[in-house]
Amino acid sequence: MTAAQEHLDPALRVEALASLLTERGLIDPATVENFIKTYEKSVGPMNGAKVVARAWTDPQYRVRLLADGTAAIAELGFKGPQGEHIVVLENTPSVHHVVVCTLCSCYPWPVLGLPPSWYKDPAYRSRVVREPRMVLAEFGLMLADDVQVKVFDSSSEVRYMVLPERPDGTGHLSEDELAALVTRDAMVGVAAVSAP
Amino acid sequence: MDGIHDVGGMQGFGHTKPLTAGPPFAEPWEGKAFALGLLAIRAAGANLHAFRHAIERVPPAEYLSGYYARWLMGAQNLLQDSGVVSGEEVTARAARLSGQHAAEPAQPELRKPGMPSGGPGNLRNLDAPPAFAVGEAVRTRNLDPSGHTRLPRYVRRRTGTVIAVQPAQVFPDSAAHFLGEDPQYVYSVEFTSRELWGAGCEPFSLSIDLFEPYLEPAT
Numbered sequence: 001m002t003a004a005q006e007h008l009d010p011a012l013r014v015e016a017l018a019s020l021l022t023e024r025g026l027i028d029p030a031t032v033e034n035f036i037k038t039y040e041k042s043v044g045p046m047n048g049a050k051v052v053a054r055a056w057t058d059p060q061y062r063v064r065l066l067a068d069g070t071a072a073i074a075e076l077g078f079k080g081p082q083g084e085h086i087v088v089l090e091n092t093p094s095v096h097h098v099v100v101c102t103l104c105s106c107y108p109w110p111v112l113g114l115p116p117s118w119y120k121d122p123a124y125r126s127r128v129v130r131e132p133r134m135v136l137a138e139f140g141l142m143l144a145d146d147v148q149v150k151v152f153d154s155s156s157e158v159r160y161m162v163l164p165e166r167p168d169g170t171g172h173l174s175e176d177e178l179a180a181l182v183t184r185d186a187m188v189g190v191a192a193v194s195a196p
Numbered sequence: 197m198d199g200i201h202d203v204g205g206m207q208g209f210g211h212t213k214p215l216t217a218g219p220p221f222a223e224p225w226e227g228k229a230f231a232l233g234l235l236a237i238r239a240a241g242a243n244l245h246a247f248r249h250a251i252e253r254v255p256p257a258e259y260l261s262g263y264y265a266r267w268l269m270g271a272q273n274l275l276q277d278s279g280v281v282s283g284e285e286v287t288a289r290a291a292r293l294s295g296q297h298a299a300e301p302a303q304p305e306l307r308k309p310g311m312p313s314g315g316p317g318n319l320r321n322l323d324a325p326p327a328f329a330v331g332e333a334v335r336t337r338n339l340d341p342s343g344h345t346r347l348p349r350y351v352r353r354r355t356g357t358v359i360a361v362q363p364a365q366v367f368p369d370s371a372a373h374f375l376g377e378d379p380q381y382v383y384s385v386e387f388t389s390r391e392l393w394g395a396g397c398e399p400f401s402l403s404i405d406l407f408e409p410y411l412e413p414a415t
Binding site: 008010011012013014015016017018019020021024026027031032033035036039040044081084085087102103104105113114116117118120121122123124125126127129130131132133134135138139140148149150151152153154155156157158183184185190191 | 201202203204205206207209210211212213214215216217218219220221222223225227228229230231232234235236239248251260262263264265268269271272275280281285286287289290293294317318319346347348350360362363365366382384386392393397398399400401402403404405406407
């Protein structure tokens with residue numbers, strides 16, 4: 001019997017599995033809670049936003065980030081599962097990058113946390129490698145015809161993060177204020193960052 | 197494996213979901229399922245690649261029922277494969293937890309895989325140099341294995357250009373089946389949209405990370 005043949009409600013399946021594994025000493029409920037808390041509170045797009053704000057305000061950091069994303073991101077203390085080798089893709093007025101994982105839902109956890117629903121959904125995964133401009137337009141991002149679109153499908157353990165363009169009119173903002181503007185969607189490449 | 201997971205370029209899934217910024221776990225069970233999936237890899241003596249393949253083996257209708265639902269069924273597949281729990285045990289325990297009477301079946305016999313690990317993570321060093329260089333034209337082979345692979349259907353038998361040589365990594369096609377790490381170089385290969393989808397498609401380029409055994413020189 002495979003897992004799917006039982007037609008269990010997933011909330012019940014998770015309780016059944018957790019109770020069997022706990023009984024056998026194979027999992028500790030405290031570890032389960034700890035995993036949940038980590039990805040609910042400590043690891044999320046606020047990490048990536050700090051990386052972006054640093055790159056916008058420190059030109060030397062930006063150079064390091066584009067040359068070796070993993071090392072430059074680790075300078076800010078962000079590393080861990082699904083972040084063994086992170087490559088940062090820089091959006092410019094003429095080139096727009098957008099990231100997907102068509103085969104599963106690979107995503108750079110240390111900087112962006114766990115992937116959102118739309119990223120894991122078959123509609124996004126199937127379409128963005130075939131009609132990226134239409135998908136981006138659906139999300140509200142209209143690109144001029146002369147902007148080159150580059151789609152990155154994360155099919156190995158390399159993880160991609162987009163360095164979005166710094167919006168005009170933000171010259172007076174501090175690094176922390178800039179970080180507050182940066183969204184998860186912009187770091188996947190499906191949105192632009194707007195000035196406040 | 198030509199499974200439901202390999203969705204790149206498929207049509208008919210409709211409109212994308214909205215870009216709402218919800219919490220990481222919409223329901224408490226999703227957080228538990230997330231943690232359990234990661235812990236099941238260790239409990240089953242498996243690895244990340246075997247877990248991905250266990251999710252791919254979830255039948256199409258159930259796969260499409262939701263991310264954490266398929267993640268959880270993948271975890272159960274891994275645990276069943278290793279004899280850590282059986283499907284009958286899960287069914288019986290679920291019934292008991294719902295207040296029904298159900299006899300608990302005997303525990304299955306353990307049959308955990310014993311693949312040696314070359315260290316933490318998936319990056320490895322290779323003595324041999326990479327076979328392809330940046331700027332080189334390569335063609336994806338016509339591979340169609342019944343097991344795990346990271347060569348999606350939509351880039352098979354296509355010609356592209358190497359734009360980066362990535363670190364060598366554990367080869368998923370081998371490790372997912374516990375046949376050894378067999379590390380391989382990985383190349384970011386860029387294809388034109390026209391090469392993938394023919395004339396009349398949107399103009400764009402697509403880059404995907406492909407393991408050396410998937411590639412041959414373009415002639």
